[in-house]
Amino acid sequence: MNQTANYQLCQWDPTDRILMEDFNKDNEKIDAALKANADAIAAEAAARAEADEAVKAALPLVKILDFTTEAPAPQVDLTVPDLTQYASVTLCLEAAGCPDLALRVNGSTDYRYCDAAGSGSGGDYCTELVELWAEDQHPWADIHFSWPRPGAPVRAVYFTVRDTTYQGFQCYCRDCTWEEVTTFNLLAPGGTVPAGTRVLMYGVRK
Template sequence: MNATPNYQLSQWDAEDRVQRVDFNADNAKIDAAVKGVDRRVDSLSSSVSTINTSLSKKASTTSLNSAVSRISALESGKVDKSAHSSDVSALRSENCWVKLGEKYTTADGQTAKIAIPNISAYRELEIVFRGASATSSSCYIMLVCNDITSSRVFTSHNSFNNAISAMYLANLTNTQGGGTVRLFPLWPDSQTALHSTYIAKITGANKAWSGGQYEAVFEEITWDSIKSLSIFASPNAGGLAAGSGMSVYGLKK
């Protein structure tokens, strides 16, 4: 009787006796071989699982590294932002003049008004104004604080002997004019003082320019009570012409 070359299984010739023990021996060999194949398959499956786990960990590591890079970039930006904020703060402290607002009328007859928040933070206000009458009449440009038109204002070029209900900033024509105003507190009672300088064009044959100055004290308005400033034209002028208005700046303490 012959045998197979690999697992030595029985190979019968015609003259050989067929015995049960030969079949049992062959079955045992086949069973052992199949078991070995199963072990190798299990081992291969385990290897594949290990590879998948490694790949998964690698992907997680890649995501983590990416997140770390983003965090580093954000932290860098945070530092840059802090440095920028510090620079802005330094510039603001060096720049003592702050623009508090501006208002220019868009139609005839309007009033220009600007809110003044936290006036106690400023030593002085400077107002740059321009204006003209909405009609052909000349007019006074007038200033009020906190919308109080009845407050007594003492004004004069040399001595304070004239009390009026609102401060005259300028005597303007219906063509053009403007000027600047300084507001500041008087010591020690903090009454509000004013100095105004203006230039205006006079309508007429010579079309000359005219200018003037006003000094005033708002006796009933203390510095810390200022909440808003408004300019308007005297009633005979029909209000301010469109485009009239002012810009207000504060000198920080």
């Protein structure tokens, strides 16, 4: 028995090509619009970032460091940038639950630190740049470094409570100049630096 296969001739409709071209053109327009929108968003973000940087650059006061300890530690090392770019630097710290705190430079006990009375009459050489005595187990300080310039020794003025008396001190490090400073080291000679101790450092741009 012979079987005859039937074939149907498919003819190309010109309108299909036109529809495909229109579809591609529409997609190209959509892609172009999406790209233009993305470019506009990116340009706006860049402009805002540039404006923010301009505002920051115009501000004379800069936050250099803001650090809070999460756990007790015998010593906390605070890495600092080149401080000679500032006209002055203030380091503020506050702790609770420890008898006293001290501050060293670059972790060194070999430096010859001088801690003198506010009147400038006399002083003692010690192993810390700054020594803070606590009032009710709550040591705090505002330590001011004036004009940290290259070649100058590290000098500071600070205030603390000693024997229930509010006193001011001036101190300096004979063996370290400002361009050599990389870290400040916070320690508690009578124990550990407690958790929750906060250190803030601000600088005034030159």
